[in-house]
Amino acid sequence: MSDKIGIRAATAADAEAVDTIIRAAFAGTDFGHQGEAELVRMIGEDGDALVSLVAERDAAIVGHVLFSRMAVEADGARLAAAGLAPVSVAPAQQGQGIGDALIRAGLAALCEQGVAISFVLGHESYYPRFGYSPDLAARFASPFAGPHFMAMMLDSDAAWPLGGRADYAPAFGRMG
Numbered sequence: 001m002s003d004k005i006g007i008r009a010a011t012a013a014d015a016e017a018v019d020t021i022i023r024a025a026f027a028g029t030d031f032g033h034q035g036e037a038e039l040v041r042m043i044g045e046d047g048d049a050l051v052s053l054v055a056e057r058d059a060a061i062v063g064h065v066l067f068s069r070m071a072v073e074a075d076g077a078r079l080a081a082a083g084l085a086p087v088s089v090a091p092a093q094q095g096q097g098i099g100d101a102l103i104r105a106g107l108a109a110l111c112e113q114g115v116a117i118s119f120v121l122g123h124e125s126y127y128p129r130f131g132y133s134p135d136l137a138a139r140f141a142s143p144f145a146g147p148h149f150m151a152m153m154l155d156s157d158a159a160w161p162l163g164g165r166a167d168y169a170p171a172f173g174r175m176g
């Protein structure tokens with residue numbers, strides 16, 4: 001097995017392989033449902049996928065990350081925003097930096113699109129290494145507010161907004 005991991009934009013032809021990776025990655029978690037594959041499909045159909053990347057090893061897809069459009073208002077103005085969810089790595093290949101590479105490449109792609117802020121709902125021991133902070137997210141009203149809700153400015157020199165509201169793409173509201 002090659003050590004080399006390639007990261008590239010997902011295409012329509014990857015849909016089945018991406019679906020399989022998401023189901024496999026989440027089967028081993030305590031989340032207790034397999035809704036993430038369905039969520040990714042709905043976000044794509046709604047046109048709300050901003051960045052969707054796959055990781056490949058030996059020409060096989062071993063990971064996927066999606067960043068979707070959010071509706072964010074900060075200090076009275078709209079801010080271009082993306083939610084990170086879900087990120088999935090094939091169970092046998094976790095812990096080798098693939099999730100890390102996918103997230104960093106995704107954040108770089110969002111920067112190029114002019115996205116100003118990203119949010120994630122996840123583990124507080126994992127996402128701060130990329131720059132996500134619960135303190136920034138706490139400034140935003142959201143149905144997901146809580147200790148696992150984190151945010152980062154994509155330009156690390158940008159001033160933090162004082163407050164606002166952050167809503168995920170409509171597909172999240174249709175999750176069972």
Ligand SMILES: CC(C)(COP(=O)(O)OP(=O)(O)OC[C@H]1O[C@@H](n2cnc3c(N)ncnc32)[C@H](O)[C@@H]1OP(=O)(O)O)[C@@H](O)C(=O)NCCC(=O)NCCS
Pocket residue numbers: 025026029085086087088089090093094095096097098099100101122123125126
């Ligand atoms: C989370 C996930 C994408 C990380 O990808 P990965 O390629 O295994 O991660 P990396 O190799 O880049 O990083 C490994 C680090 O992540 C940590 N990590 C992995 N899963 C974690 C989790 N659920 N909670 C907290 N930390 C986690 C590991 O402890 C390790 O930490 P360390 O670097 O301090 O040792 C992958 O483990 C996965 O697909 N998990 C199942 C699906 C999931 O829970 N997705 C996140 C919710 S959207």
